[in-house]
Amino acid sequence: MFWTASAYHGRVRTMWRDSDGKGKKMTNRRVFILTTCAGLAAATLGGMARAEDRVPLKEDEALAKEFNYVIDAAKVDGHKFPDFKPGDRCSKCQIYEDGPNNMGGCAIFPGKLVAAGGWCTSFG
Ligand code: SF4
Secondary structure (H helix, E strand, C coil), X not given: CEEEEEEECCEEEEEEECCCCCXXXXXXXXXXXXXXXXXXXXXXXXXXXXXXXXXXXXXXXHHHHHCCCECCHHHCCCCCCCCCCCCCCHHHCCCEEECCCCEEEECCXXXXXXXXXXXXXXXX
């Protein structure tokens, strides 16, 4: 079963379609629930995209300590973290989102900015 919307004669038509392709007109309640969910998802994604609204992550924060985050990757002890290689840093990490002032977003630390030159044990 899946939801479809199509425009015809200037109207938006909303249907549930069963796996056999037969459609059933959606109730107003279903339309309301789906459009509300879509709106909330869009608002959430929009909020996540605003790196300038985030605050810098501090090394002494609990989650930062859990992932051994450091603002300066040059401080990483290679003996303690053998996976660390010189040159590894947040700006080279796959999940780093470039942001303002040499800082960026990171999915590990929602609502925070990490230093482009930083590093943590989730580097990848
Ligand atoms: S996961 Fe990547 S971008 Fe996030 S803090 Fe760790 S090294 Fe930096």
